[in-house]
Structure formats: structure tokens, C-alpha cells
Amino acid sequence: MVFGATLRARIREAGLAYLLLLPSLLFLAAFTYWPILRSLWFSFHDVVLGDSKIIWLGLENYQRLWGDRLFWRSLGNTVFYTVLTIPLAIACALLMAVALDSKLRGMAIYRSAFFYPVMIPSVAAGMVWVFLYSAGYGPINQGLRFIGLPDTAWLYDSTWALPAIMVMSVWKYSGYFMLILLAALKLVPSDLYEAARLDGVSAWDRLIHITLPLISPTLYFVVIIGLLHSYQIFDYVYVMTHGGPADATNVLTFYIYQNGFQYQDIGYASTLANVLLLFVGGLIAVIATVFGRRVHYLGR
């Protein structure tokens, strides 16, 4: 019977599909979704690393979190870092991309110069900037002295430590965002610029009214990538300041690490991890609703 044959073919196809997805699903489940569920479970318990005994705590971890000043500090630092670094890096990237979006001599050199920090391991980058920022012999302080400004201890100064890491992050990621924006700029039809130029529209207005709207889907995409990359601040904090001075650079990822690995308090660390996921998820939702709606899609 034809009907039975197609049904059997369909079942066989579905079986094959699940079989082919199995390796991915197994690892997705074990290392992405199970950890998230488990950390939710852990957050209601007292869990000590290496101890199999788990004690039900109810909401105690969340109450503790509410009253934990260091948690609020690290959340504040995370917010400060995220909402300043991403726009700054994107602004730099946009400047580079717009400047490079022409048949310029030395294009490949400029592009490499801006992009190479992406290739450098975060630990190496962090270390080099520790050197650049160091007091006394550090090149940045030497430069400041040269133009008559006072020395700053940058990474040892609780006011400047986090901004110093932010500057480094802008250096590390702008080139990456630049490449993605450059790809988008190449797709903007040049006759649009030509027409605007003939109408006497200034370069600035062309940027604001033609370029930005047309590349807005990519900008939106870059913001999301930036957000996901901002997690990497853990590496910089670990290498450069270890959260110091006086927790001025303690961010959520690092605070989770401290609680989980230094104090072995998996329960509380899980609670913090849930807040981190909530924070990033919330930020993505906000960006999606505020920004996503204004995105223009050319020819759609």
C-alpha cells in the first residue's frame, strides 16, 4: 500500500534525523542545558564542592544575595563595564570601518593593525597591558609624564582600574566589530551615496541618515556579539587585578569563581550564576525590543 510505504519512509527519516542529531544533543544536554537546570537546583541548597551532602535551604541563598554588598558591587561593575565598553568599542569600530570603506592605499595594513588583537590570547593581552599600565616604568605613565601629567597607578587605583580594563577591551575587540561592519558597509549600494552627494548632503548627514539605518541589522548583531564577548572580562580580571584593588574590578563572573572555587560554596555561586544569566538574558531582551524594532532591512 502506498500510504503505508510513505508512512514507513517518514518514520525511517525521522529515526535517521534523531540518530544524526544524537551526538550534538548529548553534548548540548550535558554541558549547556543540564548545567543551567542544575545550577537552579543548587541555588536552593547548601552545596559544598567535593561534599556529596546537599542540604535544602529554600530561598536562603537569594536572601543572602539581596543583603550581600559585594554582590551588588560586582553587579554594578559588570553593568558599568558592559554598558560603556560595548558602545565605545562599536563607535571605534564604526569609525575604522567607515574610514576603510573606500579604495584606500594600505587597506590591508590598516585592517590587520586593527584586527590583530583578536588573535592574541586574552591572558597575553592582559599581561601586556599590566606592563603598559605599570607605575613608574610603564610606558603609559612615561608618556603622561612626558606631557607633564601626574602618574597614575592605573590597575592599583580603585577609581581607574576598571576603566583601564575597559580601554584594553576596546583595543582587543574593536577590530573584530570593524570587520563585521565593513562587510555590511560593502553591501550599501554606492548609488545611494552618489545621489545624496549630488543633492549636497554632508558627509556627516550621509553617515547618520543613509549608512547607519542601512547597516542597522549588522549593528544590532554586533551589539549582541559584544554582549556575549563581555563575559571574557573574567580573563582580564583574573590576570590583571584579581578583582582588586578593594573589589573595584570584581565582576559577576569573577565573584562566581571566588565563591565556587575559593570558598567552595557551590550553592551560593550557583545563585550568582543564575543572576548572571538573568542579567545577560534581560539585556538581550531589552536590546531586542528597543533596538530590534528599529532595524531596517534593505529590500525586505
Place this chain on the structure above:
Amino acid sequence: MTSLQIQTIPSPAAPPMAEPARSALTALRRGWLHLLLVPLALLWLSPLLWILVTSLKARTEVFDPAAGFWPLALQWSNYPAALSVAPFGTYLVNSVMVTGGILIAQLVTITLAAYTFARLTFPGKNLLFTLFLLQIMFPIYATFLTNFVTVREFGILNSLPAMIVPFVASGYGTFMLRQAFRQVPTELADAARLDGCGHFGILWHVYLPLVKPTLIAFGIITVVTHWNDYMWPLLVTNSEGVRTLPIGLGLLAKSDSGADWTRLMAATVVVVSPLLLLFVIFQRRFVDSFMHAGLK
């Protein structure tokens, strides 16, 4: 996520410059651009320059503000000195094994999954695909704590597999490859089927050869990401035998923090140069990969 589907379109040829006045104007404008770009590029390159210069200085020169920028004499001996303080050979082998392991595992899982999502119909397809895509939002930085507990329970802490397993499945790679597979004309697959090819035959002989650029792009991004990985290998390793290059470098930095920058910078050059050299040689490939597919 329409924006993920950026495609290469050859940039339109520049319009012919008929009037000399206009080309002069363009030249002037480009001059301004260089005036902006040269300092910016130098600023961006300066950390690299400092790494190189410091790696060739004598130890005391670094701390002497009066010593000037260039080394008095090139201290090549910093390099062997840096390489002898830690087993960088072992680190290198481990880095290659871990990065290579992740790359191979990912290529297998994403090929199978992408083909399934692109060409097969089955119940629950959309839900499962969403699960794959959502993984992009949960990098190891967000799940490291419970993943550490899991790896510990498996008893593979402090081993090379521990550094590989969390990255075997890649939602983003699956997405990228599925997009590429969907652009392969179905007629080709049908023709191969008539010739007696099964699903695996079609995948191997028709699909994979046609999506090579996507595979290379994904491969480059994976290699760059995991070669440079720091947090996860740091958490799951605690002995010399399994450490990777970035971890080794971090340890060296910690053990003589600020004491001997010349040796540290020499080690940094060694750790940084494999990827930077590859980047310089295959610049176009790297740039294209990150331009059109870069998400990690």
C-alpha cells in the same frame, strides 16, 4: 536573526574619474583619511611593538626610565631563558591536541546536525533547532561552575578530554553550516540518489565539497577561539602535563609578576606568534572568515 546571513557581493567598481578636479578632491579626502588612520593604527600596534622591544631588552633597561625605547643591545638570550623556565614544548603539544580535538569533534557533530536540519523532515524540528541556537547565549563563562562539577563527577578533571567535552556541540556551527547546505541545489542531491548514493554518500560527495569555504571559515574561528581559551582550561587543569600554552603563560606571569618583564615578553612572543603568523600568511582567509561568519 536575518543579519547572520550576510553574503559576499563583489563591491561595485569605482566610477571612472573623468574630471581632474574631482580626482584631486578625492585625493585630498583620502589624505585626511590617512591622517586619521595612521595615528590610530600606530596606537593599536603599539602594544605589539612593546612586546617585541621589551622581549629583546636587558632586564634592568625595562625599569630604567632614562633607558629609551630601543634596547641598547639585542638580548636574544631572553628567548631560550623564557622557554627553559617552563615546559613550553608540552604546553604546545597540549594546545594542539585540545584545539585539534575540539575542531574535529565539532566538524563531525555540526555536519551531521546541519544536514539533518537542512534536508530531513521530522517531528520537533523547530524546537530542537531553537535549542541549538539558544546555546549561543550560554557560553562556558555562564555555565562554568556546574560544568566543573559535572566534569569532576565524570572523573576527568585535569585531563585533555576535560578541556574538549564542553565544546563538542556547537549551535552556531550547526546554524552556519545549515545555511550553507540549504544553498546547495536539491537537484544535485537527487542526481546522486539516482546514482545509488545514500544519505552519507550524498553528504560526503555532494554537500561537503560544496560548502568548503564555510567549513574553513568555521574552522578558523574555532581554532582562534580555543587556541586562546583561558578560563576553562585554567579551572580544569592543575598539573604541568596537561596545561595549554595560555595557561602556561599565565602561570609564568604569576610566578615572576613584574620581576622579569623581558623573559615574560619573550614567552608572550612565542605564545602569540603561531596564530599571528598564520594570520599574516592567510590574511584574506582569516579576514573573510571573521567578516562573514564571525560570532564566537
